[in-house]
Amino acid sequence: AATKANGGGRSGSIVAPLVVNEEFQKIDVNPPKGTRDFPPEDMRLRNWLFNHFKEVSRLFGYEEVDFPVLETEALFIRKAGEEIRDQLYCFEDRGNRRVALRPELTPSLARLVIQKGKSVSLPLKWFAVGQCWRYERMTRGRRREHYQWNMDIIGVPEVTAEAELISSIVTFFKRIGITASDVGFKVSSRKVLQELLKKYGVPEDLFGRVCIIIDKIEKIPIDEIKKELGFTGISEDAVEQLLQVLSVKSLDDLEDILGGAGEAIADLKQLFSLAEKFGYSEWIQFDASVVRGLAYYTGIVFEGFDRKGKLRAICGGGRYDRLLSTYGGDDIPACGFGFGDAVIVELLKEKDLLPELGQEVENIVCALDKDLQGAAATVATTLRDKGQTVDLVLESKPLKWVFKRAARVNARRLVLVGKTEWEDGSVSVKVLSSGEQFQVKLNDLE
Numbered sequence: 001a002a003t004k005a006n007g008g009g010r011s012g013s014i015v016a017p018l019v020v021n022e023e024f025q026k027i028d029v030n031p032p033k034g035t036r037d038f039p040p041e042d043m044r045l046r047n048w049l050f051n052h053f054k055e056v057s058r059l060f061g062y063e064e065v066d067f068p069v070l071e072t073e074a075l076f077i078r079k080a081g082e083e084i085r086d087q088l089y090c091f092e093d094r095g096n097r098r099v100a101l102r103p104e105l106t107p108s109l110a111r112l113v114i115q116k117g118k119s120v121s122l123p124l125k126w127f128a129v130g131q132c133w134r135y136e137r138m139t140r141g142r143r144r145e146h147y148q149w150n151m152d153i154i155g156v157p158e159v160t161a162e163a164e165l166i167s168s169i170v171t172f173f174k175r176i177g178i179t180a181s182d183v184g185f186k187v188s189s190r191k192v193l194q195e196l197l198k199k200y201g202v203p204e205d206l207f208g209r210v211c212i213i214i215d216k217i218e219k220i221p222i223d224e225i226k227k228e229l230g231f232t233g234i235s236e237d238a239v240e241q242l243l244q245v246l247s248v249k250s251l252d253d254l255e256d257i258l259g260g261a262g263e264a265i266a267d268l269k270q271l272f273s274l275a276e277k278f279g280y281s282e283w284i285q286f287d288a289s290v291v292r293g294l295a296y297y298t299g300i301v302f303e304g305f306d307r308k309g310k311l312r313a314i315c316g317g318g319r320y321d322r323l324l325s326t327y328g329g330d331d332i333p334a335c336g337f338g339f340g341d342a343v344i345v346e347l348l349k350e351k352d353l354l355p356e357l358g359q360e361v362e363n364i365v366c367a368l369d370k371d372l373q374g375a376a377a378t379v380a381t382t383l384r385d386k387g388q389t390v391d392l393v394l395e396s397k398p399l400k401w402v403f404k405r406a407a408r409v410n411a412r413r414l415v416l417v418g419k420t421e422w423e424d425g426s427v428s429v430k431v432l433s434s435g436e437q438f439q440v441k442l443n444d445l446e
């Protein structure tokens with residue numbers, strides 16, 4: 001009953017009374033399954049990571065946006081058999097509306113662009129860092145939430161847009177010490193698949209579904225892939241040829257198969273040429289098997305991978321020219337990427353690149369007796385008004401305790417408020433690294 005009442009997983013329409021915590025019953029102090037707390041040490045790493053995400057986005061001239069973590073379920077209902085759909089964290093709210101915790105940010109971004117309509121001038125370059133959710137059976141013990149960095153360009157049909165997006169991710173990697181020998185990007189275009197399916201007479205409306213099946217190529221046995229492709233109605237012969245083409249590892253070989261007239265080859269050639277100009281050629285490689293697992297991609301797709309092959313994809317993205325029109329918006333071209341906060345941390349650990357991020361505070365301020373607590377508050381405020389960080393000791397404590405706390409909060413200096421000095425407006429300062437000690441007028445303290 002408790003599970004049902006809380007809508008855990010199944011979207012029962014029965015809305016039983018919310019489970020309340022009986023008085024004095026010990027609560028479960030852990031966060032819900034698959035979710036994380038961020039205590040200070042983890043929050044420092046998260047802020048370090050997100051600050052790099054946001055600084056790179058601003059370096060590229062993008063504007064920050066955000067959306068509700070809760071959306072209508074309909075925004076994410078696509079019939080292409082995506083994993084993201086099977087794991088949608090959806091439920092019926094107390095107003096009997098079908099809602100979902102967003103599994104990704106792109107649909108919300110598309111919704112906002114349509115909502116803004118003619119009031120925004122294209123191209124739009126937007127970025128967001130937001131928590132995304134999935135409801136996965138905990139059998140695999142995987143997380144149910146992660147934070148994703150997204151950058152999107154709305155209104156640019158040319159491949160220069162995708163080329164710039166990859167450049168922004170390369171810039172991010174370089175800022176945190178990741179090099180082209182650690183990470184690469186597999187790049188392809190869904191137009192390869194589109195041209196092949198057309199050649200084999202496969203109906204256009206199967207395109208998304210076929211892409212989702214192909215995306216599983218390294219995750220499930222090849223016979224399963226062939227079987228699932230067969231179910232879509234593609235002939236066995238066409239399936240064999242399709243898989244053959246997807247194993248191609250060079251643009252020249254692909255051109256021999258597709259001919260040089262198609263958009264797929266033209267787009268990819270332009271992208272590799274632009275990569276040269278952006279200076280990240282060593283980071284990217286053509287790989288026809290990359291299709292990505294989201295149904296709405298229509299053109300160039302790319303994914304960041306660790307060259308040791310030990311981790312899941314680090315990030316991924318591509319062109320999604322039809323998404324806005326599928327939501328009833330105008331036919332506006334778009335492309336973007338998503339970059340999760342989990343795999344990158346695993347990679348940084350692997351490469352021993354995790355930053356040392358201890359707590360830091362410039363001053364710890366302490367009254368030497370309880371009648372001077374007010375004076376200590378004045379000292380703290382004076383320093384804070386000068387932009388100095390202050391940990392103010394808020395109760396009367398022995399000096400031994402204060403020194404221990406100063407070490408724990410990594411204070412640069414100790415500011416003591418004593419009776420005699422305070423009578424002439426001064427305080428005692430001890431620089432904790434050098435042991436240097438001096439008295440100074442409060443107003444002269446920098």
Ligand SMILES: OCc1cccc(Br)n1
Nearest residue numbers: 132133134143144145146
């Ligand atoms: O990468 C897919 C995904 C979506 C939402 C939450 C988590 Br954890 N992972």
